[in-house]
Amino acid sequence: MSLNAEFVTALRRVTQRWRTLWDAELRGSGQTLGRSRALLILSQSGGSAMQRDLAEALSVEHPTLVRLLDGLERQGLIRREPVPGNARANRIVLTDAAAPVVQEVDGVSEGLRERVLHDIPRAELETALRVLNMVAARLEKLGTAPEGGQG
Amino acid sequence: MSLNAEFVTALRRVTQRWRTLWDAELRGSGQTLGRSRALLILSQSGGSAMQRDLAEALSVEHPTLVRLLDGLERQGLIRREPVPGNARANRIVLTDAAAPVVQEVDGVSEGLRERVLHDIPRAELETALRVLNMVAARLEKLGTAPEGGQG
């Protein structure tokens, strides 16, 4: 298998396993990876955000976010609030009940990162991150302008 | 955001975009990423494989593979054949009709890898791959023995 192919295979594998492990650790707390990511981003945004911005921060499409928010709303962890002066938009707000959940989810995600990555040499991790960012940029360019030339 | 957190974010983002782009390129050919991965692995295994081994090679659980195979069987691209001497197992065999599809899918995946990765310096890509493999190993260890000690 070529270096390129191995890279892609490893990428998928790591992402998938990470998701599975994260999901498993959250099972007891009623959360899932998708929802917990939304909670964390919301919390990092100061507790509220426009739905549109949230989708972008999570790197998911709007319909995906809608379902995550439906779930969180059902659990009483967020509210969709109308935005004064813009009847289309919603502001997503963390409720008080969300605080402990955010705390727990944050602990789990941080703990998992630490456990998995602690013995990877910083320099190599930085190189890997740089590569991933290059690849992400490349993918986004190809994704937005796929027709015509050969980039 | 910490280096660790950035790494995880980048990882997810790249994997997700890769999937989306791959899916988009295959849309015209009736294939999807999951099924096409199964086809490629099958082809690389000489055109047939035990279902169990296929799941492992794809890094997916059995039920996931079952559905992929259901789809491929419906499209007439594979057959499930009984294994002489082992009535539990299935041997998955590529049909003749699969050859051109495999060809196309292989071209798309190779082309995508090439387009996205061609300008990443080999040395950095190798480092990134090494990191990913370390992480994968770590995740698998944590996944199989999560209870008790702190690894």
Added chain:
DNA sequence: CGCGCTTATGTAGCTTGCTAATGTTAGCTT
């Protein structure tokens, strides 16, 4: 004012991950 473009969100339906539970067959063990 109304027509149409854009923006923001939501709905429908597909795919593909997963776990848990169900059968069925094979292989041991007693």
Added chain:
DNA sequence: AAGCTAACATTAGCAAGCTACATAAGCGCG
């Protein structure tokens, strides 16, 4: 031989990606 356990496949049901379409509101232009 009967019964337990392990292996292999499947089904059921949930989660979370996606695209395509729908709904509704703001904005601009004639």
